Amino acid sequence: MALTAAQPQLLTVAQAASLLSVSDRTIRRWIEAERIPYVELPSGGYRIPQGALLASLRGNYDLASELKELDERHQDVSEEQVRSAASESD
Amino acid sequence: MPLVVVDTSVSLPATLSPRGLTRKFFVLLAYGAVSYEVEHGQLEIDDLVKQAEGSGGEVRGIERAKDQRALAADRRAALEELLPPGTPDDWVAIGSAPLFDEYERKLREIGKRIDPQLREEDVPRLRRQVEAICAAGSPPFDPKDAPALTRDPQDDPIVYTALLGGADLLISDDRDIVPDRVEHHYEHEGRLVAALTFGELMESRLAPLGIDFDEIEGSWLGQAYASMGRAIE
Numbered sequence: 430m431a432l433t434a435a436q437p438q439l440l441t442v443a444q445a446a447s448l449l450s451v452s453d454r455t456i457r458r459w460i461e462a463e464r465i466p467y468v469e470l471p472s473g474g475y476r477i478p479q480g481a482l483l484a485s486l487r488g489n490y491d492l493a494s495e496l497k498e499l500d501e502r503h504q505d506v507s508e509e510q511v512r513s514a515a516s517e518s519d
Numbered sequence: 520m521p522l523v524v525v526d527t528s529v530s531l532p533a534t535l536s537p538r539g540l541t542r543k544f545f546v547l548l549a550y551g552a553v554s555y556e557v558e559h560g561q562l563e564i565d566d567l568v569k570q571a572e573g574s575g576g577e578v579r580g581i582e583r584a585k586d587q588r589a590l591a592a593d594r595r596a597a598l599e600e601l602l603p604p605g606t607p608d609d610w611v612a613i614g615s616a617p618l619f620d621e622y623e624r625k626l627r628e629i630g631k632r633i634d635p636q637l638r639e640e641d642v643p644r645l646r647r648q649v650e651a652i653c654a655a656g657s658p659p660f661d662p663k664d665a666p667a668l669t670r671d672p673q674d675d676p677i678v679y680t681a682l683l684g685g686a687d688l689l690i691s692d693d694r695d696i697v698p699d700r701v702e703h704h705y706e707h708e709g710r711l712v713a714a715l716t717f718g719e720l721m722e723s724r725l726a727p728l729g730i731d732f733d734e735i736e737g738s739w740l741g742q743a744y745a746s747m748g749r750a751i752e
Contacts, residue, residue, distance in 0.1 A: 437563045439570070444659045447616045449650060450623065450643065463580040466564060471575045478567055479656040481584055483614065484556045486651045487594075488587045492744035495644045500537040500738060506633055508532040508539035512692070514629040515531055519693075 437478040439468070445477045449486070464489055520609045521724070522655075523548070524618065524681040526674075526691035527625045529717050530649050535633050541717060542737035547610055547730070548652040549743035550598045554608035555654035556591040560584065593747040601742065603734045613684035614653035617662040617676035622649050651744065657684030668705055671695040678705050681712040688724070689714040 442460075446453045459465045460475055465485045468476040486492065525533070525548070533541035564581055571578045595608070623646050630637040630645075657680045665679035674695050681689040682705060689705070689712050691697050702715040702723075715723070721732075 437566055438656060438658055439567075440659065444616075448614075448619070448656060448659070450616075450619065450646060460580070463583055466567065466578065466580040466584045468567060468571045468574075468576045468578050476576075478563055480555075480563055480654060481560070483650060483653050483656065484552070484560065484587060484591070485584075486647055487553075487744050488583070488590070490647055492647060492651055493741045493746070496648060496741050496744065499534075499641065499644060499648075502634060502636065503535050504537055506536045508536045508541060511532040511535045511629075511633055512528070514632045515528060515625065518625070518628050 437480055439476040440479050440482065442475055442477070445479075445482055448479070448482065459485070459489060520611055521688060522611050522613055522684065522686045523688045523690055524613050524677070524684065524686045524712075525649075525652075526618075526677050526689065526693055526696060527622045528692040528696075529690050530622055531625060531629070534645050534648050535630075537737045539737065540721070540732060542740065543732045543735040544717070544720075544725075545648075545652055546598075546602075546735055546737065546739045546743075547606065548612045549740050550595070550602060550606065550608055551610040552612065552652055552654040553591045553595045553598065553743050555611050556588060557595055559654075560588045560591070590747060594743055594745060597742045597745065597747065598739065601736075601739050603731050605728070606730055606735075607728060611655060612653045613655050613657055613680065613686050614650060615657045615676070615680040615684065616659065617665070618680045619646055619650055620662075621673065621677060622646060648740075655684070657681075666707055668707065669695045670698075678712070678714070679707070681705070681714075682707050682710040685710065686712050688712065688720065690717055690720050692716050692718075 442456045445456045466481045533545040568578050662676040665675040668675050668678045697714050697716050700716050705712050
């Protein structure tokens with residue numbers, strides 16, 4: 430199995446920003462505020478463990494409120510509606 | 520630990536239809552994500568420290584990660600209390616930038632047809648719901664480098680995410696990924712993944728585990744993100 434807890438995937442700032450579709454600046458802000466774990470290299474660069482970055486979403490955003498608001502608007506949306514719209518666009 | 524990649528054809532209904540079966544599956548994956556954080560988070564940090572020592576670097580941000588892990592333990596306990604007894608906590612979703620980008624692209628394409636009020640700021644919020652159920656990611660890659668594996672070049676990075684990430688299962692209702700809706704095995708450079716439809720996943724992989732999805736509420740996904748009465752900065 431490729432995924433093991435002993436081999437964290439380390440990302441550059443650009444790769445971390447690309448993963449989450451945020452700016453490099455956002456990642457650097459999280460680094461400065463120590464909102465994500467990271468390695469500071471002797472060269473001054475940073476490396477961010479991918480699993481911890483994804484887990485940090487649950488702390489860096491209010492996902493529960495975002496979900497609640499979206500779900501309230503979409504409570505009557507059926508899976509069939511979504512599938513049908515998706516297949517029409519294929 | 521079943522490692523899974525969830526394609527857009529499943530993640531779109533899971534995020535946009537709160538009462539659907541795909542959302543209930545997302546609850547299972549969120550349970551897996553918080554459980555993974557609790558069980559493997561410290562090991563990841565320990566390994567990070569070792570790697571940093573080897574390279575002369577320094578690890579920072581550990582304290583907050585520790586607080587987050589404690590919070591994850593509370594979220595896991597809250598979900599465990601809600602979920603039917605015996606619900607597995609080891610189903611782990613894997614993501615990648617190309618996978619999340621494809622979700623966002625498709626959402627922009629069909630979102631307004633589902634929700635005419637869909638705003639620009641809703642797009643990253645919905646994308647985050649897909650990112651947050653993932654406990655791990657495949658090694659980063661450029662979608663242009665994904666080998667031709669399917670009939671649709673846009674689907675190749677999805678399959679490649681599963682192969683590179685070492686996923687056991689790729690769940691997709693896309694006919695180009697699961698032709699004829701029959702389980703299909705992809706192989707590339709010695710890596711193998713089974714692609715199957717969501718219906719087949721329910722029938723052949725989840726039903727034998729005895730999980731009663733009728734007893735799971737889609738809104739419980741919020742428990743995986745709840746502050747649990749703690750003040751989060």
